[in-house]
Amino acid sequence: MPTANTSQFKRGLKVEIEGEPYLMAEMEFTKPGKGQAVYRTKLRNLLNGRMLDRTFKNGETLELADVEERSVQYLYQDGTYFHFMNPDSYEQYELPAEKLEDIGKFLVEEATCDVIFWNGTPISVTPPPHVELKVTYTEPGAKGNSTGNVQKPATVHTGAEITVPIFINVDDVVRVDTRTGEYIERVSKS
């Protein structure tokens, strides 16, 4: 397996540690004038998102992970798997639903997502930063209270529960930030 030594360390490097893929999120070279150089890194586990702090001495090596990111289209989910397709090759991929616990409910059909593949297998999905979702349920808002910061819960067609302003009604389409789950604006009225 190809390796990288400390002089090749940089942010964004994808490495394999104890059989799991990591992204080098932070890397700092430190050295007292006369003393030993160390490379301090923070590594994000690409399977579970956990952060790992590791310190390396000059000349140490890490195995490079066979990790690549591709843009794919979300097709549908069947309860057990989410299905994606490479729009150029029509090749299809599936990810178990439990791996998409957080972001699965923000996926809309045909959305272009970034999927990370490790050794050719998809391991994680990043949806587009903003998606348009249709409100399927929310309590009616009180008339005349369309301004201000009054918020209420709403359910959207993908199943996500979000917080929306009081003036949003069922069948309205709203834009949502997939990273925070927050409402951004109303796209169209019912």
Add this chain to the structure above:
Amino acid sequence: MPPIEVLRRRAELLASTREFFAARDVLEVDTPLLGEGVVVEEHIDPIPCQVQVEGSNATRYLLTSPEGPMKRLLAAGSGPIYQFAHAFRDGEVGRRHAPEFTMLEWYRPGFDHHQLMDEVEAFVRTLIPEVGDNVFERKTYREVFLESASIDPFATSIEEIRRTCERLAIAVPADFENGSLDDALDLLLVCHIEPQLGAEVPLFVHDYPESQAALAQIHEDAAGRRVAERFELYIQGIELANGYHELLDASEQRRRFEAANQARVENDRPALPLDADLLEALEIGMPACAGVALGFDRLVMLATGATDIRDVRFG
């Protein structure tokens, strides 16, 4: 490339430096950057290069500091000297490190390290008035470790440092237990102690362990600890300068170089030829003196508020 305003400030600092030393009758010198031998240090790598000498290939080194030739000048009777030198250290790339950087190095015959600390303080105060009016603090290496990490560096173990790192959530490198005690102390220093040093008032750290003496004289302190007459200046967590009450004993110097080479070989780094100018200077009889090397790029960083060395110099 750094912004032109930063380069202007850099030029002003260069001019102020020259004024500072002219007013004190310190002579500016300009010695070679290429040498046949180097000041051998366990953890500093010069950049080797091949040059044609009398028709054949020879290895030369881009020097890690101009110490050897400057000491040779002192031995020849130059009196006090200073130099802006480009210095080269292979593999050092980071926010505060560049493989080629600018070093301001100066030597004061007749000074000891405390007198030189006084002058370094006056110099920094003249160039960067923003450091404030407070007298720079001075603490021993031992005091700094005791205050920041409750460790006595003269009576500790790698195991104790490992436990302290664990408590402070500092990840230690693999094989930490088999490294040297100095390497362990250095890890704690850079990861935990350094960022706090000189935070409010610039701080001189002095009286280093004998094993970190490098080119400094050694004496016994009041408690009988063998300490090196070496100092470092820290401002806002940045290691700015390293100085010595210079070692004068040629055979001791040769022994330290050879010990450094031995440590290099044990750690799979090449042994290096010794700096002949430096050894010759000590053999001829260099006057007693103190010397200091100050990272000029880091000084520009402090003056401009830059947080990355690449913002104050090319490359």
